[in-house]
Amino acid sequence: MIQELKDNYGHLFEEDLLNEIAHVGTFKEVPAGFTMMAIGDYVRGMPLLVSGAIKVMREDKEGDELLLYYLESGETCSMTMNCCMGQTKSEIKAVAEQDTTLIMVPIQKMEEWTAKYKTWRDFVFQTYHNRLNEVLHILDSVAFEKMDQRLLNYLKEKIRINKSNTIHNTHQEIAYDLHSSRVVISRLLKKLEQMGRIELHRNHIKIINLA
Amino acid sequence: MIQELKDNYGHLFEEDLLNEIAHVGTFKEVPAGFTMMAIGDYVRGMPLLVSGAIKVMREDKEGDELLLYYLESGETCSMTMNCCMGQTKSEIKAVAEQDTTLIMVPIQKMEEWTAKYKTWRDFVFQTYHNRLNEVLHILDSVAFEKMDQRLLNYLKEKIRINKSNTIHNTHQEIAYDLHSSRVVISRLLKKLEQMGRIELHRNHIKIINLA
DNA sequence: GCAATAATGTAACCAATGTTACAGCACAGT
């Protein structure tokens, strides 16, 4: 585990902290599609991502969803920190976007390290900073942009995260992420295909050019 | 100034920290309507609110606005911290909602106190926590709710912040805050009036019952 | 009081998005 830590967090944390993390952390492998956290779950640990990606979503009482952002290696979830602090239940849902490996750190350590290590403190602040900005960008997108533009952004982000020009999702799944309806998404995707920017297939979409 | 600090932050910070704040902080009075920060401004200090309220807004490139939340006494702006950390320009706009008094703390102190005082650290985390939640609630509102419900939420929040059952705004101003258009807001307000829940007047709205 | 200005009321219309319904097609399992 210490090697994975060094590879992904070596530039952030000092030796001592890396060793502490290795000592109390537990290594976890999570398959793509696995729900790591649901609304209302209690938070038991803080995940430090080593490889893969995790999709973080908001959900309302009716079960309607909205994609917030993805977590990648070298990152952690500020919502988790959020919940630890407030001793509250999770207000978000997290699902592995890919096969993912991570190191789980008990939440009690968070407070301790925050006092002890400047690098940890910086990391935690940086995480909050990044997440707040990401949520703001989603807000911009939902508040100021139309669905066609939001769909484009979504597709771009998706190929960036998955490092592939093929998106393996159904129109229905995309509609859930954007909190829209399948028919609307099919309609807009068809327009993009007619513009020659994507190719539609069953269960996957090939991206030609989104610029 | 030390008295205002004790009244508003005495339960949060220890004596030593209160004294430090009093020593380096500058007391400011801001009239209602004053723009405290515009998009692109550089952040020069961290505001600790003593009285009044500040309206925090998001703005897109076209100048379209959206109300994010209000800051009240005993609070500070996590966006400011956000900007300090990233050394970036402000991504939000802040306008005094009421006559407001505050203590301005130089941003260099933020880092120093974070290492030195646990209470400060907790305050900073709590602030991030609160703001992230507030932005998430706005996102819920924009993503999941229709304009009539958003307008209701807006009116409720407005009377809570201003501690008055009369709202001194034009329909146009409300439309800006909700990123809608004047005609739409007038239409919805008229419906609320017909339901007997509000009374419309020129330049102000009397709230009867929003429950 | 009178003109200029700002705020509000309202109608008609348009665009974007969501909904319902159904057809066709692909694929998996038998």
Added chain:
DNA sequence: ACTGTGCTGTAACATTGGTTACATTATTGC
């Protein structure tokens, strides 16, 4: 090969919200 299920395509329609246009009313400055 056959069938059931899930995915996609498409049309028709409903709803929400935004736009344009203009009338009416209140307020301000003279």
